[in-house]
Amino acid sequence: MSAKKPNVERNVTINKSEFKAAVVKHLHCTLGTDENKANNHAWWKATCSAMQEQVLEGIRKTQKTHYLNDTRAVHYFSAEFLMGRLLSNNLQNFGLFEVANDALNELGVSLSDVLEEEPDMALGNGGLGRLAACFIDSLATMELPAIGYGIHYEHGLFRQEIQGGAQIERPDSWRDYGNPWEICRPESIQEVSLYGYVETKYGENGRIQKEWHPGHIVKGIPWDIPVVGYGGKTVNVLRLWQSKSSGYFNWDVFNAGGYVDAQVENVQAETISKVLYPNDETEAGKELRLIQQYFFCACSLKDIIRRYKRAHGDDWSRFIDQVVIQLNDTHPAIAIPELMRILVDRAELDWDRAWGICTKVFAYTNHTLLPEALEKWPARMLEKILPRHLEIIYEINHRFMKEVDKKWPGDNAVKARLSIIEEGNEKMVRMGHLSVIGSFAVNGVAELHSRLVKQNLFPEFDALWPGKLTNVTNGITPRRWLKACNPALSKLIDKKVGADWPLDLKKLEGLEKYAGNKTFQKQFMQVKQQNKQLLAAEIKESLGFDVDTNAIFDVQIKRLHEYKRQHLALLHIMALYRRLLENPDYDMHPRVFIFGAKAAPGYKLAKDIIYAINKVADKINNDARVNQKLKVAFLPNYRVSLAEKMIPAADVSEQISTAGKEASGTGNMKLALNGAVTIGTLDGANIEIAEEVGDDNIFIFGLTVDEVNELKASGYKPYDYYYKNPEIKAVLDWLETDYFTPGKPGALASIKQSLLDHGDQYLVLADYEAYSKAQEEVDKAYRDKERWAKMAIINTAKMGKFTSDRSIRDYVERIWKLNACPVRKG
Numbered sequence: 001m002s003a004k005k006p007n008v009e010r011n012v013t014i015n016k017s018e019f020k021a022a023v024v025k026h027l028h029c030t031l032g033t034d035e036n037k038a039n040n041h042a043w044w045k046a047t048c049s050a051m052q053e054q055v056l057e058g059i060r061k062t063q064k065t066h067y068l069n070d071t072r073a074v075h076y077f078s079a080e081f082l083m084g085r086l087l088s089n090n091l092q093n094f095g096l097f098e099v100a101n102d103a104l105n106e107l108g109v110s111l112s113d114v115l116e117e118e119p120d121m122a123l124g125n126g127g128l129g130r131l132a133a134c135f136i137d138s139l140a141t142m143e144l145p146a147i148g149y150g151i152h153y154e155h156g157l158f159r160q161e162i163q164g165g166a167q168i169e170r171p172d173s174w175r176d177y178g179n180p181w182e183i184c185r186p187e188s189i190q191e192v193s194l195y196g197y198v199e200t201k202y203g204e205n206g207r208i209q210k211e212w213h214p215g216h217i218v219k220g221i222p223w224d225i226p227v228v229g230y231g232g233k234t235v236n237v238l239r240l241w242q243s244k245s246s247g248y249f250n251w252d253v254f255n256a257g258g259y260v261d262a263q264v265e266n267v268q269a270e271t272i273s274k275v276l277y278p279n280d281e282t283e284a285g286k287e288l289r290l291i292q293q294y295f296f297c298a299c300s301l302k303d304i305i306r307r308y309k310r311a312h313g314d315d316w317s318r319f320i321d322q323v324v325i326q327l328n329d330t331h332p333a334i335a336i337p338e339l340m341r342i343l344v345d346r347a348e349l350d351w352d353r354a355w356g357i358c359t360k361v362f363a364y365t366n367h368t369l370l371p372e373a374l375e376k377w378p379a380r381m382l383e384k385i386l387p388r389h390l391e392i393i394y395e396i397n398h399r400f401m402k403e404v405d406k407k408w409p410g411d412n413a414v415k416a417r418l419s420i421i422e423e424g425n426e427k428m429v430r431m432g433h434l435s436v437i438g439s440f441a442v443n444g445v446a447e448l449h450s451r452l453v454k455q456n457l458f459p460e461f462d463a464l465w466p467g468k469l470t471n472v473t474n475g476i477t478p479r480r481w482l483k484a485c486n487p488a489l490s491k492l493i494d495k496k497v498g499a500d501w502p503l504d505l506k507k508l509e510g511l512e513k514y515a516g517n518k519t520f521q522k523q524f525m526q527v528k529q530q531n532k533q534l535l536a537a538e539i540k541e542s543l544g545f546d547v548d549t550n551a552i553f554d555v556q557i558k559r560l561h562e563y564k565r566q567h568l569a570l571l572h573i574m575a576l577y578r579r580l581l582e583n584p585d586y587d588m589h590p591r592v593f594i595f596g597a598k599a600a601p602g603y604k605l606a607k608d609i610i611y612a613i614n615k616v617a618d619k620i621n622n623d624a625r626v627n628q629k630l631k632v633a634f635l636p637n638y639r640v641s642l643a644e645k646m647i648p649a650a651d652v653s654e655q656i657s658t659a660g661k662e663a664s665g666t667g668n669m670k671l672a673l674n675g676a677v678t679i680g681t682l683d684g685a686n687i688e689i690a691e692e693v694g695d696d697n698i699f700i701f702g703l704t705v706d707e708v709n710e711l712k713a714s715g716y717k718p719y720d721y722y723y724k725n726p727e728i729k730a731v732l733d734w735l736e737t738d739y740f741t742p743g744k745p746g747a748l749a750s751i752k753q754s755l756l757d758h759g760d761q762y763l764v765l766a767d768y769e770a771y772s773k774a775q776e777e778v779d780k781a782y783r784d785k786e787r788w789a790k791m792a793i794i795n796t797a798k799m800g801k802f803t804s805d806r807s808i809r810d811y812v813e814r815i816w817k818l819n820a821c822p823v824r825k826g
């Protein structure tokens with residue numbers, strides 16, 4: 001049996017008065033306050049605690065069921081899990097949302113105010129971390145035995161403030177006042193070794209034995225976060241490791257003055273899980289980052305092996321039947337040599353047997369082709385921190401090179417390309433290569449991306465192991481990204497197609513037949529209008545100005561990166577502004593461009609683009625000549641909970657990356673699911689969205705991957721576009737004046753420079769004209785109310801493919817070979 005569709009029967013039955021009693025009990029007994037004194041934060045905690053009773057029972061039953069059935073399980077290793085808020089999600093998934101709402105109402109408290117108290121659990125940067133969160137939601141919903149493994153960062157992704165238009169980073173403190181969801185599990189603490197040296201010994205049978213004498217040992221404390229499946233039957237966990245000093249110190253390894261060093265090391269042990277690196281798609285290259293990666297992988301492997309041994313003792317023969325580990329990008333790739341070390345050095349398996357196990361346990365997902373994101377570690381750094389692992393990596397490589405030589409005898413060039421070790425001034429260990437070699441399956445995250453992984457990133461690996469490289473298109477959980485975040489649309493959909501679409505998203509196709517129905521169009525667009533009003537209120541509260549909800553809400557929400565081309569949108573906004581100034585009657589439907597984006601703190605140009613958007617916004621929003629037709633809102637501190645407010649209100653979804661650069665995108669799916677129409681390039685999952693909705697219901701523009709390559713090969717000259725197109729020239733020149741930054745001419749000039757003098761790597765100018773034309777088409781389409789409503793409805797109707805349940809079904813059937821394990825009542 002493979003992953004079957006779960007039914008909607010629920011495991012939890014608690015009525016309103018019981019829920020009320022539970023909340024009040026926790027207010028009194030857990031928080032030591034009472035109904036008269038409690039503020040919303042206390043009500044939030046008490047409500048979470050009331051829920052947590054149900055949750056803990058769910059975890060207990062699930063774990064017992066999995067143990068009794070000795071299930072094969074997937075272990076999802078990820079340095080990031082971008083969970084967002086949990087209360088509303090858990091209430092929804094347990095089917096207790098209405099119960100809680102009514103219970104709190106009777107207590108004189110508003111559930112929606114209480115939900116706003118919850119800090120986001122932002123233990124991730126963006127798409128990769130949020131994908132992990134959607135996947136564990138689907139795994140629990142589909143009653144699959146699964147555990148997420150990651151890092152218990154004390155500080156998640158920074159909080160973004162905008163001061164004078166510029167991004168300022170402030171620490172995130174998601175657990176400063178205690179987090180009611182996490183469960184500490186001291187009984188499962190693990191120890192992890194670091195530093196030191198390797199001793200070579202000769203065993204009695206002449207077998208060479210390696211012993212790693214670590215310089216330092218740190219403790220890993222597990223915190224479990226519940227993952228409640230929809231229907232509330234299976235409750236899996238996300239296990240996050242916090243580092244603590246173990247007090248262990250190898251005095252031989254450190255020098256005579258080691259006492260002070262030892263204390264410093266102890267402090268350093270606790271910094272391992274202190275903070276999430278805020279770089280999306282750039283490798284930090286920092287020692288602490290490598291230690292973070294090793295720390296959580298080593299703790300997790302020990303945890304897996306402890307659980308396995310409880311059932312199977314020292315018999316390793318069933319390990320590959322019970323355990324599959326999915327590596328979420330290369331961040332956990334060090335788990336491969338770590339498992340080899342455990343099997344060869346500790347369990348004393350011979351190399352071939354150990355390697356046979358390893359290469360049947362790991363599977364690897366690649367999320368990006370950007371060279372700056374592909375992880376490489378200096379061999380010297382690995383040698384210092386993990387001396388035995390470097391030896392093992394060399395051995396893996398040595399044996400692999402022999403295999404390469406069999407396939408391409410004497411071909412040193414292919415060897416150099418395929419080697420895990422990159423030779424050069426400084427020897428580097430390529431973690432992508434290690435991951436491909438050590439895994440039984442490798443996947444990209446959208447059709448186009450997976451094709452490029454095969455063709456461009458790992459072409460010889462594909463030739464060496466046909467079939468190993470494959471595609472699993474990403475998905476999103478419709479529970480959070482439609483049912484919970486857009487209750488009005490969800491209720492409307494329920495009426496038309498029934499209430500079980502959250503478990504079977506293809507059911508949304510039932511809406512297609514109403515796409516041309518005037519009454520339904522009106523209802524659909526009324527919901528959109530309501531959602532736009534809610535977002536307008538948020539904009540007013542956050543930025544202090546009004547926006548017209550009859551305007552087109554044009555939304556671009558994602559990390560700030562040059563390849564995502566927020567600056568292409570900005571140039572177009574400036575062009576519209578200019579057109580309006582030149583011709584006050586310029587015919588356009590009013591539009592509000594709405595942005596949300598964080599830039600990596602060290603990414604100068606990304607921060608400059610945020611600054612430019614805010615400065616252009618200031619000017620336009622305060623210019624009475626144009627602001628009836630044009631406004632720009634940059635909402636600070638974009639995060640999951642803000643996305644939940646922005647997405648339901650979007651008319652237009654901006655997905656305008658340079659073709660070939662965005663591996664998949666998942667915001668594109670969320671926006672389309674909520675009835676936004678995409679303007680986008682033929683990149684990532686946009687292509688598959690276009691296939692689903694059809695060419696009439698999406699605005700595709702710009703160069704294709706092949707055209708991008710051709711243009712680059714023929715010598716791309718951005719100045720040609722500058723001189724050829726007067727609008728491009730005008731807006732780029734405008735950036736150099738002090739029009740948007742009074743008294744500070746040149747404050748926005750770095751953007752112009754990057755596009756002209758630094759070669760416009762992401763072809764912004766080459767795609768500008770096509771983008772501008774596509775935007776005119778959007779404008780025209782929106783003015784035809786019926787046409788637009790139809791397009792919006794079809795977008796929602798055709799998003800069935802992009803449920804993360806389908807992605808998980810693909811993984812389960814093609815890679816993990818897992819069975820569902822239903823958790824029964826009692």
Ligand code: KOT
Binds near residue numbers: 131
């Ligand atoms: C890479 C290095 C560090 C942190 C994050 C990354 C990263 C993020 N690499 N790819 N991503 C995004 O992953 C998403 C989920 O698969 C994709 O939808 C998106 O296109 C990637 O950019």
